[in-house]
Amino acid sequence: xxxxxxxxxxxxxxxxxxxxxxxxxxxxxxxxxxxxxxxxxxxxxxxxxxxxxxxxxxxxxxxxxxxxxxxxxxxxxxxxxxxxxxxxxxxxxxxxxxxxxxxxxxxxxxxxxxxxxxxxxxxxxxxxxxxxxxxx
Amino acid sequence: xxxxxxxxxxxxxxxxxxxxxxxxxxxxxxxxxxxxxxxxxxxxxxxxxxxxxxxxxxxxxxxxxxxxxxxxxxxxxxxxxxxxxxxxxxxxxxxxxxxxxxxxxxxxxxxxxxxxxxxxxxxxxxxxxxxxxxxxxxxxxxxxxxxxxxxxxxxxxxxxxxxxxxxxxxxxxxxxxxxxxxxxxxxxxxxxxxxxxxxxxxxxxxxxxxxxxxxxxxxxxxxxxxxxxxxxxxxxxxxxxxxxxxxxxxxxxxxxxxxxxxxxxxxxxxxxxxxxxxxxxx
Numbered sequence: 001x002x003x004x005x006x007x008x009x010x011x012x013x014x015x016x017x018x019x020x021x022x023x024x025x026x027x028x029x030x031x032x033x034x035x036x037x038x039x040x041x042x043x044x045x046x047x048x049x050x051x052x053x054x055x056x057x058x059x060x061x062x063x064x065x066x067x068x069x070x071x072x073x074x075x076x077x078x079x080x081x082x083x084x085x086x087x088x089x090x091x092x093x094x095x096x097x098x099x100x101x102x103x104x105x106x107x108x109x110x111x112x113x114x115x116x117x118x119x120x121x122x123x124x125x126x127x128x129x130x131x132x133x134x135x136x
Numbered sequence: 137x138x139x140x141x142x143x144x145x146x147x148x149x150x151x152x153x154x155x156x157x158x159x160x161x162x163x164x165x166x167x168x169x170x171x172x173x174x175x176x177x178x179x180x181x182x183x184x185x186x187x188x189x190x191x192x193x194x195x196x197x198x199x200x201x202x203x204x205x206x207x208x209x210x211x212x213x214x215x216x217x218x219x220x221x222x223x224x225x226x227x228x229x230x231x232x233x234x235x236x237x238x239x240x241x242x243x244x245x246x247x248x249x250x251x252x253x254x255x256x257x258x259x260x261x262x263x264x265x266x267x268x269x270x271x272x273x274x275x276x277x278x279x280x281x282x283x284x285x286x287x288x289x290x291x292x293x294x295x296x297x298x299x300x301x302x303x304x305x306x307x308x309x310x311x312x313x314x315x316x317x318x319x320x321x322x323x324x325x326x327x328x329x330x331x332x333x334x335x336x337x338x339x340x341x342x343x344x345x346x347x348x349x350x351x352x353x354x355x356x357x358x359x360x361x362x363x364x365x366x367x368x369x370x371x372x373x374x375x376x377x378x379x380x381x382x383x384x385x386x387x388x389x390x391x392x393x394x395x396x397x398x399x400x401x402x403x404x405x406x407x408x409x410x411x412x413x414x415x416x417x418x
Binding site: 078093095105 | 161162182185186189190192193195196197198199200201202203204205206207208209210211212213214215228
């Protein structure tokens with residue numbers, strides 16, 4: 001049985017799809033929930049423009065400018081894929097974080113277990129502090 | 137010809153960066169997917185794949201206002217791709233590398249070399265036929281260096297002429313100075329925070345420096361003996377003193393220099409202040 005629940009809070013869109021529950025799924029869900037709570041807190045910080053959190057079954061997106069949703073989603077997905085490729089080329093091991101700095105803004109992408117996190121922020125925001133808060 | 141000189145300059149700069157920072161494992165420069173120069177340990181195929189993967193990000197980075205830098209932090213190392221004067225410099229470092237130091241070095245050295253080469257060969261920088269591969273000439277490095285130097289002076293001469301000149305005796309031409317005296321890289325400057333060094337048996341003319349920094353100097357200068365260091369305070373006071381490695385392993389890697397009170401007085405500095413240190417190479 002597949003249940004779908006959709007909740008929308010202002011600019012935040014949460015889509016959760018749950019499969020049959022087993023132990024690992026429960027753990028994954030717990031990680032996802034913890035990350036979502038953490039990111040919701042981080043999103044209140046000055047300079048943070050929003051975040052995208054996704055795994056194979058769920059996604060939470062909260063952006064101050066929802067019009068950039070598609071662009072940001074494509075960028076974060078591509079960044080993690082390309083970074084994976086580059087990390088294999090130079091054998092730097094499992095990716096801990098990817099920082100993409102543009103002329104106006106920057107994005108911090110991470111893969112935490114099965115969850116992929118992208119946080120968008122203004123260029124002068126301290127990304128190291130954000131990184132410590134997401135993956136201490 | 138100009139392009140060869142250009143690539144040669146960049147390639148040497150990349151190799152020097154590796155010499156100065158042993159934690160840098162690979163460096164290369166690319167533009168629009170073409171590899172312009174790579175260090176001796178980076179193969180072109182790897183560099184090309186990296187440039188392609190990076191371009192895929194660039195194409196999707198309009199939302200950030202155009203891409204400037206990508207930093208991938210892995211469990212064992214870091215890859216940094218940064219835009220410098222329309223070029224992209226890739227630096228691969230180990231996890232232990234001092235990111236700020238490496239970035240400062242690369243972001244000063246590369247633009248300086250680019251500017252310098254641009255001044256010497258203004259046409260080459262935007263030339264579409266820029267040499268993208270780095271074909272090392274056959275023979276050893278010294279021969280290569282001499283060839284390039286000669287080419288630099290004779291760059292305007294057509295190839296055919298060079299070919300006819302080659303068999304003629306050139307004994308009267310003086311040997312380039314490079315061959316007479318081995319070239320030494322500029323002493324690297326490291327910034328340290330002053331720490332007090334006291335005790336009965338402490339020599340008053342000797343400072344103590346991080347072992348890792350001394351190892352870097354040794355690697356850079358090989359057999360050349362380094363017995364003293366030049367110190368400079370932020371106020372511009374300079375002096376030369378003997379040095380030894382820091383004894384206490386707990387104090388290593390903290391970016392400090394242990395200094396007896398007498399030296400602190402000479403330099404008009406004190407605990408907690410910054411000093412610039414470089415090896416005294418004669």
